[in-house]
Amino acid sequence: MALLEIKNLSVGFDTSVGLFMAVQGIDLTIDSREVLAIVGESGSGKSVAMLAVMGLLPNTATVTADKMTFEGRDLLTMSDSERRKIVGKDIAMIFQEPIASLNPCFTVGFQIMETLRQHTSLGKKQRHERAVELLRLVGINDAAERLSAYPHQMSGGQCQRVMIAIAIACNPKLLIADEPTTALDVTIQKQILDLLMKLQERHGMGLIMITHDMGVVAETADRVIVQYKGRKMEEADVLTLFENPKSNYTRALLSALPENATGDRLPTVADFHMEGSP
Numbered sequence: 001m002a003l004l005e006i007k008n009l010s011v012g013f014d015t016s017v018g019l020f021m022a023v024q025g026i027d028l029t030i031d032s033r034e035v036l037a038i039v040g041e042s043g044s045g046k047s048v049a050m051l052a053v054m055g056l057l058p059n060t061a062t063v064t065a066d067k068m069t070f071e072g073r074d075l076l077t078m079s080d081s082e083r084r085k086i087v088g089k090d091i092a093m094i095f096q097e098p099i100a101s102l103n104p105c106f107t108v109g110f111q112i113m114e115t116l117r118q119h120t121s122l123g124k125k126q127r128h129e130r131a132v133e134l135l136r137l138v139g140i141n142d143a144a145e146r147l148s149a150y151p152h153q154m155s156g157g158q159c160q161r162v163m164i165a166i167a168i169a170c171n172p173k174l175l176i177a178d179e180p181t182t183a184l185d186v187t188i189q190k191q192i193l194d195l196l197m198k199l200q201e202r203h204g205m206g207l208i209m210i211t212h213d214m215g216v217v218a219e220t221a222d223r224v225i226v227q228y229k230g231r232k233m234e235e236a237d238v239l240t241l242f243e244n245p246k247s248n249y250t251r252a253l254l255s256a257l258p259e260n261a262t263g264d265r266l267p268t269v270a271d272f273h274m275e276g277s278p
């Protein structure tokens, strides 16, 4: 049984100028231990599709799907309280802006322990011990002392490590990482990607990596979905996608990689004819 299975997912938003379809008819499956990348430029509906899975879209959104199951359980029809037991525990998500994703008013220790309080039966002392263990696991030095730091007292890379600690606190079966390294500088990006891959392997999680960066795809993914304007353009295992891209859009994304540069400037997506192409 697939960990997550989605068939024909669409998401529309009510806006002042009418209905805007951000996601149109997306199919997706991911198994345990698999790394699936969803790649596409800004605005292609990658985040919205995953926020629909998490049930985190505003009420201006209309979500429809023929199927959306997690370990065979129907996410579309389950009650909000049933869904809350899964989201944040079995399915966790980390976001692009680590500093903005943490609450500035609470220490990082409180925020980790609060997740443990909501989703586990651990007592206060055990939650504290687990929080120290988690900070160590994500590579933060002086873990016990750093629990009392506020987000603004930490760097962007450290805040992203804290976000990862919160996400993995309850040993999720599926982790969704939404552009987890985009806001970080290049050396830190590599460290965070390495950390995510190490944790994914060690805990046997399914990992959905949302990115616009084909370099990140090459380094992390087993399988790739390419998304453009809310629609799936192509899906393939990572080697096939890089060696034999089927859609113009995938070719455009690949040509924008610095190592594929041939002329004076890098091509952009606008250099490729996209209309009507898969």
Ligand SMILES: Nc1ncnc2c1ncn2[C@@H]1O[C@H](COP(=O)(O)OP(=O)(O)OP(=O)(O)O)[C@@H](O)[C@H]1O
Binding pocket: 013, 015, 020, 022, 040, 041, 042, 043, 044, 045, 046, 047, 048, 049, 058, 060, 179, 212
């Ligand atoms: N609450 C909302 N109301 C209206 N439109 C929205 C809302 N949230 C997202 N959108 C629109 O949906 C489209 C898809 O957004 P989404 O954030 O999924 O893109 P993305 O592919 O993840 O890109 P990015 O990496 O920039 O977040 C965009 O055009 C965005 O403006």
